[in-house]
Amino acid sequence: MKVGVLTGGGDCPGLNAVIRAIIRKGIIRYGYVVYGIYQGWKGLMKEGLVRPLDLDDTSGILPKGGTILRTSRTNPFKVDGGPEKVLENLKKNNIQALIAIGGDDTLSVAAKLFELGVKVVGVPKTIDNDIWGTDRTFGFDTAVNIATDAIDRLHTTAESHNRVMVIEVMGRHAGWIAIESGLAGGADMILIPERPADLEKVCMLIKRRHERGKDFSIVVAAEGTKVKTPEHPEGMVITQDGSVDEFGHVRLGGIGNYVAQEIEKRLGYESRVVILGHIQRGGSPTAFDRNLGTRYGLFAIDLVHQGKFGYFAALKGSDIVGVPLADMAGKTRTVDDEFYEMAEVFFG
16 A cells, blocks of 8 residues: 655644655554655645655654654645645556645645545644644653753743743643743743633732732743734734735734733833744654654554554543544644633742
8 A cells, every 4th residue: 555644734843753754654563554745735835845765765754843754834725726735646646545744724634635635644743732633742741842942941041131021822722831831931921722811900910919029920922812902802913914824824823022011111120032933843852753754654654554444643631632633633632721810820
């Protein structure tokens, strides 16, 4: 059997661990021919972006960040004739099964292609940890560790200068990175998309902290955090501009600056912002993400061998299980109230 594998969406630590596991077990255990599809879904709509992979391609890639297959945010269902091109190239390359590694957008495309008859399985990937149906996505642990390290480092400069430091981390729809890194790093305030930020309350808590002798504060804000205003009592999203990608997502960015400026304006405390950005998704994956990615890859190629298409690999407790791709459509795994209320104990 010829099996294709692609990585879509943003890059993520642990992708190469998944690819390595698929190639090695696919070739050694099942005798499959594995094809790499380069640049995500774009690779199935253009010529020259599909080639066979062998065991040599897995050499040394386990500790490397990024993806040897490259990636893109291409949505074939937003391109004229896109799905037809995908089906045509799968047939042309005689690829009989497909493994799509990616986040909600990539897996939603996989689900639609499955409905069109493509034999596809998925592997969930996102540092945001917001894919419904799985307890954990690989890449998240690495991102949290990077953000926590940054918070630890910023504590010393914040204290030295009596400043409020606002750290903006990734998290479009869910604040998992913010809540876990903020809690681990001892943040004095954590802002997440699930709860629109009341800046009056934020400033009140920071002022209370400073009045009891603490002349610095650490605020962690997820990029998708909404801000309550008189015009937007339900919360306003801070964006870079009005542009959107092929999946309809606006370019987020600016919540850190907005919050820092408001704190300084309202309280008079010197405030600075640090935007971690793509640093969170770069570099070598943690041991946890390498192992989780490996387990996902092994499970995905097993699903192919068993003919269980239309599923994606998911972590439930300590077990890897199959979840129907159709079940995750339109759903997001968000931070629950109980977790946030636990973090609130340490605010201010």
